[in-house]
Amino acid sequence: MLQVDNLTGGYGKEPIVKNISFRVNKGEILGILGPNGSGKSTLLKIISGILPKQEGTVKIDGQDAAVYSQKQFAKKVAVLPQLHAHAFSHTVKDTVALGRYPHQTGLFSSWSDVDERAVTEALAYTGITRYKDTAIELLSGGEQQRVFVAQALAQEAPILLLDEPTNHLDIAHQQQLLDTIRNHAVEKGVTVISVFHDVNLASLYCDRLLLMEQGEIAIIGEPQDVIRETMIGKVYNARVKTQPHPELPKPQMTLLPEKSEESEPFIVNKEHFTVSAERVSLQVNQPLKTVSSAVVNAGLGWYRAFVNRHVDENYNCDDVKAEMSAYLKQHGYPLSDTVGMMTAVTTEHAEIGEYEGDFGTILVMVTAGVGNAVDVSQALDRERKIGTINTWVIVNGQLPEEAFIQAMITATEAKTKALQTENIKDPLTGTIATGTSTDSLLVAATQVGEHLPYAGPITPLGKLIGHGVYDCTVRAIRAYKIAKGWT
Amino acid sequence: MNKAALAYIVSAATLLVAVWLGVSIGTVKIPISTFWDSSDTTATNILWKIRMPRVILAGLVGASLAISGAAFQGLLKNPLADPYTLGVSSGASVGAVVTLFFGLSIPILGTYTLPVFSMTGAALTMFLVIGFARLVDRSMKMETIILTGIIFGSFLGSVLSLMIALTGEELRQIIGWLLGSVSMRGWNYILMVLPFVVIGSFILWMNRRELNAMLFGEERAHHLGVNVKRRKFMILIGGSILTGSAVAVSGTIGFVGLVVPHMTRLMWGSDHRHLLTLSFMNGASLLIICDLVARTIISPSELPVGVITAFIGAPVFAYIFYRQRRKGAM
Known part of the structure; x- marks a missing residue:
């Protein structure tokens, strides 16, 4: 002592x-x-x-x-x-x-x-x-x-x-x-x-x-x-x-190093997206700060490429992550720089929207398959099947970490509301579904431009996210319904 | 076998051989039987009255210079340090040269006037150097000690040069003394120098572990529990006693104090628990051999032993140095 x-x-x-x-x-x-x-x-x-x-x-x-x-x-x-x-x-x-x-x-x-x-x-x-x-x-x-x-x-x-x-x-x-x-x-x-x-x-x-x-x-x-x-x-x-x-x-x-010069104005827009039968991808010149529940590079990070890949309904693989990584590599996406998601939905039916607010714009991409919809409040003991709603929210602005979390809450609520509007039911319980059992969400921000401290529905950003995600999800569900011949 | 034990055996054997060569070789060859058979009075007299005291004195001087060199190099953490670094030897030289220059002879002291004056000079210088170093820097850092030694050494050196410049016929005598010699000193010189050798060596030997610790720096030694200030003081006093008395009886014999510790280190390592004793033995052996060469090489005249030490020591050192470095490289 x-x-x-x-x-x-x-x-x-x-x-x-x-x-x-x-x-x-x-x-x-x-x-x-x-x-x-x-x-x-x-x-x-x-x-x-x-x-x-x-x-x-x-x-x-x-x-x-x-x-x-x-x-x-x-x-x-x-x-x-x-x-x-x-x-x-x-x-x-x-x-x-x-x-x-x-x-x-x-x-x-x-x-x-x-x-x-x-x-x-x-x-x-x-x-x-x-x-x-x-x-x-x-x-x-x-x-x-x-x-x-x-x-x-x-x-x-x-x-x-x-x-x-x-x-x-x-x-x-x-x-x-x-x-x-x-x-x-x-x-x-x-x-x-x-x-x-x-x-x-x-x-x-x-x-x-x-x-x-x-x-x-x-x-x-x-x-x-x-x-x-x-x-x-x-x-x-x-x-x-x-x-x-x-x-x-x-x-x-x-x-936090001194930012050497005023960073160039850098805005993500719809032109940065590419849609094909195989995948939806977004590629930008500067990395976006990203939070996601993707298959490859989930969690927090900075990435320049984002891929939502279409896989067959019967896709089955022991090591999904390794297979997905191999796929990205094969198609020229650097693994350290790419976030990768999967969906059984045909990616041509992806809905991409650009929404403008006072502070700037946000982009939303949704692919929706609701064949496996669940009511999350009664989702115990459920077999896992493919059928996914994948949502991306890209914000042209600077967000702190709490705004990322608020953006995720807002986007999820908007998605659930869209399912309700479209009267999507959990086939087991017959109640309105809240999502599917394998949904993924990605929120990314350029971290240049306007400071946007919050992203709850009370803020302009939150309102835009809520509207955008709702809008895209509804349209994606409708496209899915048409493709499946439900209507 | 234990490396340390081997080192002691080799060094002791070398010393014995050196002593035997030193007493037996010369204008008259002394057979080894003279040690126990005193029937040949001439041989016995040469052995015990001339050769033996000379060999022992050479041994004591060599040992003193080598052990204090080893201690100073360790203490100052400087491979270029030697017993003369502190300037104490210059004080001893000035004492001796003053005696020769003015032809002084104190009645009671007689022929011992010179060594007594020389020792006095060494003692005065030692107190001045250490006192001044403490005045400059109470903690007596190694750099302070080295610089103080240089200041005093060069000042006293210039006093020596002045006396040499002003000298007339004693020049040869003074130069001869400065180059160093152990000839014609007799047993009394041995008795005079022996207590200093014993005391000085004992003081250094008592600090062998502290010297090991100080190799890692004063701060480190302090952390290991060494009372750095007191130990440093003891080592300086011990080394100065040895150097001063050696110079007083034999003049400034170079090289031994600088190089014997290095040779010993290269062969047996730098652990002061052994290094000090081994340097002591090897210094004695080297100076005995050098003195033997000095008095026989252009016999019947003699060379100053200080000329020979470097003459023999440098090639030997070069060889060991080369061998060790090559071994290290491969």
Whole structure:
């Protein structure tokens, strides 16, 4: 356990670190963040005793660190430095064995079994046992850094301080090193304090973060409290956007680069669509921000090509995604740049509409097959059959994420209303259907032009989407009915 | 076999051979039997009165220079450092040259005036250098120490040059002393230098593990639990004691302190737990052999041993260097 109270200090008379107080519990990982020159490395150096403090105390296990001798301190606190050069060669094992220095006493300081075991364990833990007789300068940067991790671990100190431990390491080595340290913290209850350059890495691996600004604490707290757009933007003086990590409850941030020149006016219109018996496709020059429930490249992304492919009613395939990918590839659509959907409906009956509002235009494309319509409120235990309503909504404007979600709600409601108007019933229940069991929806936006913060039915955009989707769906259902000879 | 054990055996054997060659070869060949059979009085006298003290002194001087060179290179993390880097040797030289220049002879000291003055010069310089370095920078960074050594060394060097320039007939004597020699010193010189060699070497040996830690930088050593300031101070004092006393009894013999640690490192690695002791032994062997060559190569006249050290040492070093690098490349 480490406690810092009102710590002030630095190199010269003018303190670099001012009035810092925090506390780190046993087994906890605290990350220190901050822009260059904010004093994060200085803070670590004052804690480890390399630089003098002017005021305040550093307490280790409740006792003032100033009363410890150098050796006693090293038994309590191990430090992992940044990678550095060394003048003369040492073998890996000798280097790691130096970590036992604070544990050795007496003139001859005999090497005990405990020392040997600690070194062997540290070598094994960091996966460098096979290099133990190699000269350290013959290892790569990542391996060398592991040797120093092993040295720090061999010290068997309950507190570990790290100063940008992943500097100069590639991403695989960064991950390896931080995984090792975190596992060590969890298994042995070691307290870790680490300076980070990389905000996202710090968020991933730390329990709490301390953000420094000009020598003082800007904020200390859990990653989600610290990594906020306004906070990071202010302290680092950078334009950033935060987003959740795809798999962990840890926020991540990305930089928003300065847009170099005014982006060219770019509008999607009906001419960009191509309709054939095999597919409906939309191809544009600039990527559209897209949210969809497609077969290929579903989810969120940026794409320039969109394909709604007609497949036979009896189409059956174990791996639909792979088959669809092969199809797209075969027809010259780059996989990384294409969203692909499927429908059993003949794509010649696709309805494409262009709708104009004050802010600009939207485009809607619908293919509708309602042979398999269901009332979603009574859709339990239903066999899955082909028969799909695929809907695309393309917006010429800039939408935030919430507007994408609102656009999807609006489009779905409009579709359901169209089914009602056309009196499409669930053949099993006899009630009005709300859709089919395999409908897909795609909302895409150019992200240039007008800012459109919302897309609910109360806004001009929402009204346009509602009208457009309803209009196209009704027309598509009618075309389907004619094709099937229902009327 | 353990590599370290092999290193000690090889070095000790080399030293024994060097001692044996050193005492047996010369204008009069001394058979090995003289050690136990004192029937041949001339041989016994030459062995114990002339050759043995000379060989032992050469050994002590070589050992002192080599161990302090190894320690300074490790401490300063600089492969170009040697015992003379600190400028202490220049102080010893000035002390000696002043004695020769003014023809000083203190009655009680007699012929020992020169080494006593020289040691005094070395001690004064040591305190001045370390004191000044601390004044400049309380934490005594390695760069500070090296620069302070250069300042004092070059200043004292110019004092030496001045005295040489102003010198008349003692020139040859002064130059001869500066180039270094261990001839005709006798047992008293050994007794004079021995305590310093023992104390200085012991101080350095006590810091062998700290030197290992400091190879990774002062900060790293600090983090590993080394009391860097105190240890640095001890190493500087230990090395200075060795250098000062060696220069005082033999003059400024070059090359040994610079290159023996490197040769030892190339052959046996840079772990100071072994490096210091091995350098000590190898330095002794090298200087004994060099002194042997110095007094026999143009016999009956002698060359200053300092001329020979580089003459023999450089090719040997070149060979080891070449072999090691080739091995590393393949």
